[in-house]
Amino acid sequence: NAGVTQTPKFRILKIGQSMTLQCTQDMNHNYMYWYRQDPGMGLKLIYYSVGAGITDKGEVPNGYNVSRSTTEDFPLRLELAAPSQTSVYFCASRRAGLAGKETQYFGPGTRLLVL
Amino acid sequence: KNEVEQSPQNLTAQEGEFITINCSYSVGISALHWLQQHPGGGIVSLFMLSSGKKKHGRLIATINIQEKHSSLHITASHPRDSAVYICAVLGGAQKLVFGQGTRLTINP
Numbered sequence A: 001n002a003g004v005t006q007t008p009k010f011r012i013l014k015i016g017q018s019m020t021l022q023c024t025q026d027m028n029h030n031y032m033y034w035y036r037q038d039p040g041m042g043l044k045l046i047y048y049s050v051g052a053g054i055t056d057k058g059e060v061p062n063g064y065n066v067s068r069s070t071t072e073d074f075p076l077r078l079e080l081a082a083p084s085q086t087s088v089y090f091c092a093s094r095r096a097g098l099a100g101k102e103t104q105y106f107g108p109g110t111r112l113l114v115l
Numbered sequence B: 001k002n003e004v005e006q007s008p009q010n011l012t013a014q015e016g017e018f019i020t021i022n023c024s025y026s027v028g029i030s031a032l033h034w035l036q037q038h039p040g041g042g043i044v045s046l047f048m049l050s051s052g053k054k055k056h057g058r059l060i061a062t063i064n065i066q067e068k069h070s071s072l073h074i075t076a077s078h079p080r081d082s083a084v085y086i087c088a089v090l091g092g093a094q095k096l097v098f099g100q101g102t103r104l105t106i107n108p
Helices: none
Strands: A004-007 A010-013 A019-025 A031-037 A044-051 A054-057 A064-066 A076-078 A087-094 A110-114 B004-007 B010-014 B019-025 B031-037 B043-049 B052-056 B059-064 B069-074 B083-090 B096-098 B102-107
Touching: A004 A087, A019 A031, A019 A087, A019 A110, A044 A064, B004 B083, B010 B019, B019 B031, B019 B083, B019 B102, B031 B069, B043 B052, B043 B059, B043 B069, B069 B083
Parallel strands: A010 A110, B010 B102
Antiparallel strands: A004 A019, A019 A076, A031 A044, A031 A087, A044 A054, A064 A076, A087 A110, B004 B019, B019 B069, B031 B043, B031 B083, B052 B059, B059 B069, B083 B096, B083 B102
């Protein structure tokens, strides 16, 4: 299994541009998550999904959108990039079941720079 | 105040030393995770525990639910253990809340 894959690895955006960060997992996991990691800060949850067709906001959803049309894919959309969205973005997934018993698997991250 | 606090924020030690990283949390939880983030950025799960103690190789994780505190220990530390160690707690709504991480550097 490839696990959780993310593309691109690195991207530079101009203010106001839009882009989609791709996330795919091949473990048939129901739960998927998008986090951002800012320097010196803990990971913050942006959006999550408990299954295809179901998404919900996390702690810092403003400026982002998601969709979950299949079990495998969970893309994150930035519509109008702002410098405050400069960060490293991680996608993660886990199986359904007791959350306290399930490991989260993380993708390699996407480094985004908005200038 | 953050819901999850780690200490120390940075730790430098010599190869072979015994390492302890602490995590305190202020919310009721159902589980606590320890994660490792290598310099390349990838994050892997080390432990998931809801009570007691777990051991994997040279790593040991303990949790005291009453005191809302967990520790990660590394015995016989090695330069390859250099990484950021992250504590995360599973609270309400089944979502993880993360500490800010502890940057560990082991010098040969």
